[in-house]
Amino acid sequence: MKAIATALGVSEVWLAFGEIVGEGGESPPLPIDPILLTVDEMYQADALAVKAGISGLDLMEAAGAGIMQAIIARWPSSPVLVLCGPGNNGGDGFVVARLLREAGWDIRLALLGNVEKLTGDAAVNAARWEGPVLEFKPGLVGKGENACGLVVDAVFGAGLSRPITGMVKTVLEEVAASGLPVIAVDVPSGIDGDTGACLGFALGAELTVTFFRRKPGHLLLPGRQHCGQVVVVDIGTPEAVLDQIRPQAHQNCPSLWGGLFPRRSVMDHKYVRGHVVVLGGDEMTGAARLAARGALRAGAGLVTIVCPESAVPIYALGEPGVLNARLGEGEGQGEGQREGLTRLLADERKNLYVLGPGNGVTAVTKARVMEVLETGRPCVLDADALTVFADDVDGLAEAISGPCVITPHEGEFARLFGPIGEGPKGERAGKLGRVRAAAARLGCVVLLKGADTVIADADGRGVINTNAPPILATAGAGDVLAGFIGGLMAQSMSPFAAACAGVWLHGECANEFGPGLIAEDLPEQLPAVLRRLFSSTSDQRLAVSVAP
Structure with missing residues (x-):
């Protein structure tokens, strides 16, 4: 982890259980890792993981499994609406839907776009989904017997660069107005992963599940207010990729500077x-x-x-x-x-x-x-x-x-x-x-x-x-x-x-x-x-x- 030591300005660091200690004294262990990755750096981490022999499908399966486990740990079984987008975020949503259904949960899934137009790992996981694929349109939240209890937001990820408008905005506004708990995949749809900016409209999540490391947009406002609790899932990305990426952004905490504090x-x-x-x-x-x-x-x-x-x-x-x-x-x-x-x-x-x-x-x-x-x-x-x-x-x-x-x-x-x-x-x-x-x-x-x-x-x-x-x-x-x-x-x-x-x-x-x-x-x-x-x-x- 020499690259991280250089970035923090200390001689040596040890990374274990989220703790970074600078030479000269110990710092308190933290339940978080202070390293943040930009959207581009996360793409780079995924590419390096694939280069190291971990397939994109395995990464997506691990991501979906982590989201599913986070949901089961926090909520009792109830009907879940999974909203999937046309990219890899939507692919994660297909995995979540499949795994929750296998666990006995009632799942409804809606896709923005056509299944036939999906590509890569998202297309593979869409094919593995054996349930119906609903049209992405207003009215999905449902009422009465058709009402759902949770919503999984897998529409847009951290790399979104355009404002959310039109019918997509209408659907997300309905979800927000319903008051249902929202579980966001990576970031809530509409939040810029690098800046935390709200792009036209953004859902407010009760739980956001992200992968490998958090992004600046999870901490910067207004993104932080939309994310709710942020959970980081280990999807198998090797820690060694950080030495090649050399991240320059961190969350402030004593593990960054405790070893440099005056003694x-x-x-x-x-x-x-x-x-x-x-x-x-x-x-x-x-x-x-x-x-x-x-x-x-x-x-x-x-x-x-x-x-x-x-x-x-x-x-x-x-x-x-x-x-x-x-x-x-x-x-x-x-x-x-x-x-x-x-x-x-x-x-x-x-x-x-x-x-x-x-x-x-x-x-x-x-x-x-x-x-x-x-x-x-x-x-x-x-x-x-x-x-x-x-x-x-x-x-x-x-x-x-x-x-x-x-x-x-x-x-x-x-x-x-x-x-x-x-x-x-x-x-x-x-x-x-x-x-x-x-x-x-x-x-x-x-x-x-x-x-x-x-x-x-x-x-x-x-x-x-x-x-x-x-x-x-x-x-x-x-x-x-x-x-x-x-x-x-x-x-x-x-x-x-x-x-x-x-x-x-x-x-x-x-x-x-x-x-x-x-x-x-x-x-x-x-x-x-x-x-x-x-x-x-x-x-x-x-x-x-x-x-x-």
Whole structure:
């Protein structure tokens, strides 16, 4: 699994029971595998499996058997409507129908298109189906004695690229309106397997059964909301194919970065643990204080808020554990303030800068950010430090000369990058594609915040985070996140690993607190989350919270 080790940025990994452990320490075992395969990569995996001697028919039979077993394990026997499409997804549906009927279930099967036009393995499995094939049309759900109890959606798979319209849409809308449990094959019909986008219309499934590995569309919104519970079935694809595919996308979880997390030593002192400098403004002072508190709780040895002289009394009344320093005499970006920032930058013990929270969208903020970036010091850029470059992304790209993480929300991202990552025909790229393109454009780590936060590095690695609860939509939460990431980077965690760890811990802190959360609560939950993260007695409880 050397390819996976390279993708994760660790020296070695061991993959067993869904656990990936980085050199330097153990991470909690997880009931999921973090590796995600794009639609094209899954096609490649199937082709490599066939090349290794596993027939396409065997793969389809195993897929259908896995779906059948998942259904039997969750529902009592009842009439099932199996909706089959004209491709391999429909072939899987024919296998499911045959195996459920052999198990004594009442099955009705409808096919979109003609049996005579099916090809390949789908045609073979259609021939093995001994029951009637109904016309794909409205009214299939039935009523009264003809009503079904479950629906298997095997119409379209993850590779669908066109919107669902017309009669097909009408049939699927009837299924949705019926309220019947839907079991989706691979992905719910209408969901793009790579982007999670809804193509015209998409069924909402109670259970989605996919094969070998999950896809980004299972985790990205709105796809994640349509998939319900996602079960991955082993269909016999050799694990070795991953070494040839070299997947670059993963679900965020501790097994990706736990081995890179800062470790304590009896020889540590505060400067070993890093010194974070937070640039504070003179109006929205709470933002910088939240970032500073986040950096402290994340383990930074020292945190200093540096601010205009006029704001020093405000910050001095804040956290007793946070140092305060003034930029210098005078207001704005006068000579005294420039000298103050230059003096701070001359102290190499101050090894991480958090810029943007509460700084103000001004030329002064932009000048300060540029001065810090040009030194090559590690930085986290958030909020105003990004907005000041809304019309100058080239200037930002040129200024970044050292380790850097930027943490925009959707609005800041759009102002900075515009329609980045568009496809060859002008189609809008999915979130993962857009963030990867942005990271390549700037040459740094980009973290696009949201309910499905995506982190990407300039080398193409991408991670999707899934543990953020709705209560995180509160003022100041992003400032705390910037502090978490900065605190981890100050302790020599790589920008990509720190961003992944920071956003996951951020979500866990919100889950730990629960309803009523405000931003100030987040740093105070971090000790409990970290204790559970590295506790051998409660690893499984932690693992459950990162499942999609």
